[in-house]
Amino acid sequence: LKNSPTLVVSRNQDYACEAQTYTHIDAAIKFAEENGESKLFVLGGGEIYSQTLSFATDLYLTHVNGTFRDATAFFPTVNWTRWVEHKEETSVFPQSTKNSHAFTIKHYILASE
Numbered sequence: 001l002k003n004s005p006t007l008v009v010s011r012n013q014d015y016a017c018e019a020q021t022y023t024h025i026d027a028a029i030k031f032a033e034e035n036g037e038s039k040l041f042v043l044g045g046g047e048i049y050s051q052t053l054s055f056a057t058d059l060y061l062t063h064v065n066g067t068f069r070d071a072t073a074f075f076p077t078v079n080w081t082r083w084v085e086h087k088e089e090t091s092v093f094p095q096s097t098k099n100s101h102a103f104t105i106k107h108y109i110l111a112s113e
Contacts, residue, residue: 007031007040009048025051046073059083059108066101083108 089107
């Protein structure tokens with residue numbers, strides 16, 4: 001995201017890249033809060049999604065049309081009674097030479113409780 005820091009969380013303590021790296025999600029969240037970041041976008045993988053889903057107020061999920069029998073990482077189970085689809089922000093992308101599978105990107109917002 002333009003003008004926003006990129007924070008990477010990895011179990012690998014030796015992992016290095018041009019982004020700021022952390023070995024625990026709590027440290028990355030603390031850094032973001034201390035530096036005025038009001039929104040964090042979590043880009044995975046599965047374990048990071050599991051650790052951060054309870055903090056989420058919005059979900060931007062890509063639903064890929066396909067069956068992937070060799071898949072090894074999964075988005076955590078979502079309690080869909082807590083979420084409402086923001087239909088005005090749904091985008092559909094057909095299969096094409098650029099996209100090997102059709103997919104839909106949906107924006108969900110936390111339902112009022």
